[in-house]
Amino acid sequence: MIEYLDRLRAPIGPAVICLGFFDGVHLGHKAIVDVGLDTARQMMLPLYVHSYDRSPASLIRKGNEPSELTTIQEKDRLLSNMGADLLVISRFDEALMRMPGEAFVRQVLLEKLQARHLVVGFDHRFGYRGGTGTDELTALCHSLGLGLSVVPAVKTADGQVISSTAIRQALARGDWQAAEQMLGRPPDDKMKNLGRSLDSGEQEAKKGGRGLA
Numbered sequence: 699m700i701e702y703l704d705r706l707r708a709p710i711g712p713a714v715i716c717l718g719f720f721d722g723v724h725l726g727h728k729a730i731v732d733v734g735l736d737t738a739r740q741m742m743l744p745l746y747v748h749s750y751d752r753s754p755a756s757l758i759r760k761g762n763e764p765s766e767l768t769t770i771q772e773k774d775r776l777l778s779n780m781g782a783d784l785l786v787i788s789r790f791d792e793a794l795m796r797m798p799g800e801a802f803v804r805q806v807l808l809e810k811l812q813a814r815h816l817v818v819g820f821d822h823r824f825g826y827r828g829g830t831g832t833d834e835l836t837a838l839c840h841s842l843g844l845g846l847s848v849v850p851a852v853k854t855a856d857g858q859v860i861s862s863t864a865i866r867q868a869l870a871r872g873d874w875q876a877a878e879q880m881l882g883r884p885p886d887d888k889m890k891n892l893g894r895s896l897d898s899g900e901q902e903a904k905k906g907g908r909g910l911a
Contacts, residue, residue, distance in 0.1 A: 699774070699778070699783070699784050699785065700770065700771075700774050700784075700785045700786075700787060701784055701785070701786050701787070702751075702786075702787050702789070703786060703787060703788045703789070703806065703810060704788075704789055706810060709809060709810050709811070709812055710784075710810070710811060710812065711743075711744075711746070711811045711812030711813065711814075712743055712812040712813070712814045713738070713743050713744045713745065713746045713783075713784075713811060713812065713813065713814065714734050714737050714738040714741060714743050714744070714745050714746070714813075714814060714815045714816075714817065714845075715734075715745075715746045715747070715748050715786075715807060715811060715813045715815070715816055715817070716730050716731055716734045716745070716746070716747045716748065716782070716816075716817045716818070717748050717816060717817070717818045717822060717824070718730065718747075718748075718749065718818065718819060718822060719749055719750060719753060719754065719862075720747065720749050720768075720773055720777065721753065721766055721767050721768060721862040722767035722768055722862045722865050722881060722889075723768055723772070723773055723776035723777060723780075723881075724860055724861075724862065724865060724880050724881045724882065725852055725860050725880060725881065725882045726819065726851070726852040726859075726860040726861060726880075727777075727819075728780055728882060729849050729852045730817055730818070730819055730849045731745070731747070731777065731780045731781060731782055731817075732780075733817050733847050733849050734747075734782070734817040734847075735780075735781045735782075737815050737817065737845070737847060738815075741814060741815060743814060743815075744783040744784065745781065745782050745783050745784075746782070746783065746784045746785075746786050746811060747777050747782045747784070747785050747786065748786045748787075748788065748806075748807070748811070749770075749773065749785065749786070749787055749788075750787065750788050750789070750790040750794075751770065751787050751788070751789045751790060752766075752790050753766055753790075754790050754795065756790075757790060757791070757792070757795055758795065764862070764863070764866060765866070765892050765895070765896065767862060767865060767866070767889060767892070770785075770787060773785060786811060788806065795826070796826050797825065797826060798825050798826050798829065798830070799824055799825025799826070799829055799830025799834060799835070799838070800825070800830070800838055801825075802824060802825055802830075803830075803835075803838060803839075803842070803844075804842075808842070808844070813844060814844070814845060815844065815845030815846065815847070816835070816839065816844060816845065816846050816847070817846075817847045817849065818832060818835065818846070818847075818848055818849070819848075819849050819851075820832065820848055820849060820850050820851050821851075822835075822848075832848045836848070854876075854879045854880060855879070858876075858880070860880040861880075864880060865877050865880050865881060865885075865889075866892075866893075866896060868880065868893075869885060869889055869890065869892060869893025869896060870893050870896035871893075872893060872894075874890065877889065877893075
């Protein structure tokens with residue numbers, strides 16, 4: 699089930715909330731959801747996943763943002779299958795981009811969603827210019843009496859840290875097996891087509907003398 703934050707007429711919750719963009723809904727994301735589920739069961743609360751209607755990079759790095767691996771509807775289906783009760787979507791606009799991390803926690807997570815415990819990945823950052831990472835969030839949650847779990851990196855058998863970026867790279871080189879190892883499922887036709895388009899873009903960049911480190 700999807701709930702758009704700007705359509706809420708009253709606060710919802712209380713809940714345990716996983717934070718992130720969850721592009722691709724891969725095994726790293728599953729680890730976050732699994733921790734959220736365990737915590738939600740212990741606290742006897744529902745599990746929400748908070749995400750955005752578009753990649754923050756689409757506004758922060760206009761014209762240079764990565765292609766998205768999954769739509770909101772696909773995320774909802776995959777996250778629901780993992781056990782999440784609700785996917786909450788914030789519209790990522792100029793105002794949200796400029797909102798400090800502490801304001802986001804107070805105004806969105808506490809006031810609107812009545813968060814009781816947060817779950818984030820080890821490298822999660824949010825707030826204006828990514829100013830709030832896990833260290834800042836730990837201190838903030840402690841001051842607010844809010845629970846927090848930070849989930850460590852999940853790696854493949856060969857030591858690759860699983861991330862949406864690593865999946866895009868695997869797709870771009872046509873390595874469907876590597877992508878599957880990180881996704882926990884075979885890449886669908888849309889992802890394979892995305893990989894082919896990414897590879898074509900890289901080849902064109904090289905021909906034009908661009909894309910050199």
